[in-house]
Structures are given as C-alpha cells and as structure tokens.
Amino acid sequence: MKRDPGGESLSGPPASPGHVRGLVLTAYGLLTIAVATDVVSNPRLTFSPVLSTAPALAGIGARRARVPLLAGLVALAAVPLLIAANPGVSLAVHLTSGFAVLAVTCVSTANVVLMATRERELLSSRSVAEAAQLALLRPVPERIGGLRVAVRYLAAATDARVGGDLYEVLATPYGIRVLLGDVRGKGLSAVETASDVLGTFREAAQVEPELGAVAGRLDATVRRRGLGEEFVTAALLGLPPDGARAELVNCGHLPPLLRRPDGTVSEIGVPAEAADPPLALRNLVGGEYHTERFAFRRGDLLLLFTDGVTEARDAAGRFYPLQQRLPRLPEGPPDAVLDGLVADLLAYAGGSLSDDAALLAVRRER
Template identity: 55%
Template sequence: MGGFVLVALAVAADFVTGPGITFAPVLAAVPVLAGTGTRRPTRPLLAGALATAFVAGLTLYDAEVPAVVMVTAAVTVVVVTFFTCANVAVVAAQERELVRVRTVAEAAQRALLRLVPRRMGPLVVAVRYVAAEAEARIGGDLYEVMRTPFGVRLFVGDVCGKGLGAVETAADVLGVFREAARAEPDLTEVARRLDSALARRPASEEFVTAVLVGIPDTPGPAVVVNCGHPPPLLCHAGEVSEVRPPVDAPPLALLGLVGGGYRARSLAFERGDLLLLYTDGVAEARNAADRFYPLAQRLALLPHAEPEALLDELLVDVRAYVGSGLTDDAALLAIRRER
C-alpha cells in the first residue's frame, strides 16, 4: 500500500513542479516498501515493474530533464527491485529452515524430556521447562520422574555448557539415570554411576549439577542426594526451608578430582508437604538492580496446594521480577504428597 502511495505522490509532484524537475528517483523506494512484511518475491517484483513503467512515462513527460538522470533513475529502480526480491527470498528460506530446526528440536525435547504423569500414587507432580532463547526448544536443563522398584525417583540437573554438546550430555545423563534408578537400591550409588559415566566421556569438558530424590512407596522419609546443585525447597505447614546436603559435593563428572563419594540426606516428607526442585535459571534470575530472585521468600507467599498452579504463579512472578525474558534456561519440578 505504501508503494502505491509513493508512486502517486511522485507522479503528482512531477506534474505540479512542471517538466523541468523530476521526482523519478524516489520511485526506487517502491519495491523496498512492497517487500516489507512479505515472504513472496513476486510482490516487490511487480512493484518494481510498476515503478519502472512510471519512470519511463515520466521520461516522456520531463523532456527538459537530462536523459542521464532518467536513465539512472530507471537503472536504480531495477537494481533495487532485484536486491529486494533476493532479500525476500533469502528471508523466506531462512524462516522455512528455522521451522524445520524447531520441529527437530521439539522432537528431541520429547525424546529427552518425557511427559511426566501428574499422579504417582499419593504424589502429585508438575514440571515446567522454560528456554532462555525465544526460538529455543531445548537446552542443558533436564529432569526426570519415574517409578522404580524402590519408589518414585526424581532427577533435576543442569549441564554446564551450551549448544549441541550440552544436549548430548543431557541425553547421556538421562539415559544412565533411567537405567541406574531401576537397578540400584541406594540413591548415592545412582549418583556415583552418573558421575562415573560422565567422567568417562572422551574429550568432554561438560559437568552437570544435579539433585536426586527418592520417595518410598511405603510411609517413611525421602532421600535427597545433592551433586553441587541449588538445594531443593521444602514447603511444610506454610513454611519454606532449604534442603541442604550433609556435606558439599561436586557436580557430576568432577567427583574424581576431590575423592570420596556422594552422601544422602534423609528428609521427612509428610502428607501435605511440597518439594520444589529447580535450576539456577530461576534462582539466579536478576532484576534491573542486579539482585537475585529471592526464590524461598517468594515461594513462601504462594499457595502450596496444587503443584501445577504453583509453578504457573511462580513463573509469572519470576518474569515480573526480572522485567524481561530469562537469561538462562530454567527447569522446575514440584511434587506434593496428598493429605
């Protein structure tokens, strides 16, 4: 529409100013305007042809204008039309490629980060994954919830790294966890196997912070193993507390550097309690004053009845606190034992 208006204004200005002055060079902007907001090269091509035709007509009308000026105007319109059509075609091809990549990424996410059942016996579970990049669908944050012969086992981790290397590491970690969680009765042994598997990966510099939780089917305490990850938060009787490990432990793949092993903490997880596992994309979100998001304080102000509603409200609160998009991927996993 803007191109037609410009053609009309240029022609009108030519007639108003008389044969001695021409506005034909302005018509070079017509194909540019026609190419704005479209992914079809035919639109700027037709607009350029129309502009060229009007330049030819104005050449006959503006007989007193030097021929070199009119020829230059016509050549400019043709050149601009060519480059505008090429740009539109390139942008359209890139968008098609982006759609294809996003489709592949979504398939990879579904394969790695499976859908989590909302209920597992007396447990109600909710998961949220938020990618920092608007076009991203998967990153280095990972989670898993699965039923095993030893009860329900949960895993939340964060790969130190970006790109395809982080995705490959996440796939390896989840594969080992899914196998070890069903085979090992001791959750610390599951963590040890994860560390050993990552340490054996050739030419890999990625490590993974992680927290593992085991909740038995029979009444009894839960077990938490923390591998250099932000501590889970326990909501009990309206109060929020951090579930810190008995001793600090390194991330997965780095245990061999310090020696020793991972240690478990027993956790009273009673009816009505809610446990929140998360990655540093939430805990280290910053506002305009460069202050971290006070996760434990904000969580204490939210209702702890339904995990699904809690995570939705929590993410809304984080975005409001930051004032813009998250700068790091974020994974949240909330689990509540029903009353």
C-alpha cells in the same frame, strides 16, 4: 547484542513490530509525496530516483517473491509519467532511475526468496528439535505413587527447544526417584551430555538400591565423556512408598525448597558450596556421594530448580528471591503453583530470562 558480565543488555530493547510498521508506512508516505511533487513541480526537476525504493519497501516482511516484483513493475511504469511531467530533465536521468528500479527489484525479489527458504529450513529444524526434546525430556506423569508432579522448562532463547537442563521422574522398585540437573556446557555437547545422564539414570534408578550408588553411576557416565571443563550439577530424590521420609543426594546443585502446608519454606540439605561435588568431579575429592534424609509429609510441596531461576534479574540487577517469593504463592496442585511461579518470575525479569530454567514440583497428596 552486547551484554555486561552480569548478563544485562547494553544496547537497549529492540524495535517492536509496531515501530517497524510505522517506519514502513512513513516511507510509503514520503514516496507518495515525492512522486506527487515531481508531477506538479518545476519541469526541470525530478524525484524519479526515489521510485527505486518501492520494491525495497514492498519486500519488507513479504513472504512471496511476486510482491516486490509487482511493486518494481509499477514503479517502472511510473517512469514514463515522470518523463512526460518533466520535459526539461535529461532523458539519461530518467533512464538511470529506470535501471535503478530494475536493479532494486531484482535484489528485493531475490532477498524474499532467500528469506522464505530460510524460514522453511528453520521450521524444519524446529520440528526436529521438538522431536528431540520429546525423546530427551519425556512428559512427567501428573500423578505417581501417591505424589502429584509438575515440570516447567523455560528457554532463554525464543527459538530454543532443547538445552542443558534435564529432569526425570520414575517409578522404581525402591519408590519414586526424581532427577533434576544442569549441564555446565554449551551447544550440542551439552545436549549430548544431558542425554547420556538421563539414559544412565533411567537404567540405574531401577537396579541400584542406594540413591548414592545411582549418583555414582551418573558421575562415571559424565567422567567417561572426557570433555574437560564440562560437568553436571544435579539433585536426586528418593521418595519411598512406605513412609514420610525422603532421600536427597545433592551433586553440587542448588538445595531444593520445601514448602509446608502452613506456608513456611526451608532449604533441604546443605548449601550448594558445601554439597557433594558435581557429576564428573567426584574423583577429585574421593569418597562416595552422601544421602540426606528429611521429613516429607502429606501436603508438603518440594521444589527443585536450576540456577536460571535464581539468577534471573530485575531492572535494578537484583537476583530473583525465590525462597522469599514461594510462600506468597497460593496453595494448590503443583501445576498451579508452577504457573504462578513462572508468571511471577517472568514479570520480575522483564519478560525474558538470560539462561534456561527448569522447575520441578512434587507434592505428597493429603
């Protein structure tokens, strides 16, 4: 499917299963009419070649090879009926129709066998991908250190299970530490980078007292991969257990949003273009990652997200206004807030996204 530079489809929506069923039923109806007309019409005229469509129609959506095979045998059995009904038609015409039925039956049966084999392979691949996702993106705890946490991951592709978006929530000697990031790369390389970043974070978050030092370790990990254009935007949170202050290290990522109990929403930290560089690019500007501190009080909700959320578009091509939509969502635990946000996002974008999206919500319990 072609897309414009903004990600909009240029070829229109695909046909629905209901439309396909309607077309198949119409084809069956035309086949029946053709055979009936052949039987009662001019004996010098035959429609016997249309019998070859029977196994092809039966093979559409079939999961077993015997379906088009049986349809072909029934169509082949109808050839003698049409020979008797049309004595004025050359026998060579009917024989040609019979061979056409046999050929299409073989092709349709082989196609069903191939499709069934590919479906089994796809199911096996999806099972492996689901196992990889569980190893890469572990389920986050619902409650941890006086906080409630929820995560939602939305894949742009229907069959996708893993991608370049990553997240983690850990209890460490220095409080709760949170990571949410987005690998700027594609395919298996992006998944490998995400795996490396998560592995480094899980180790460094437990031993580095400073959150900026954790970011430095992540930067070194991505830089060592040496893949040229690949880098990672990330937001790291430190939530100490002994107060209402929180820490943020923004590595070129979208600023988190903070929703107060009164419904007001504000960005935390500087805009993405003014933040520290993404992971793997720190050495280009020198220096160390900066830590920003902000008030995170009881009842506050902190939302981290990737650009798959803010770059979702409606039918008119307008980006999803997350900061304006978040205050409209009802109060509740992070799970409920994210459920409402995901429903609103998908409705705004017409039911699907053009890029993977991850959302992570943290609320300090009252």
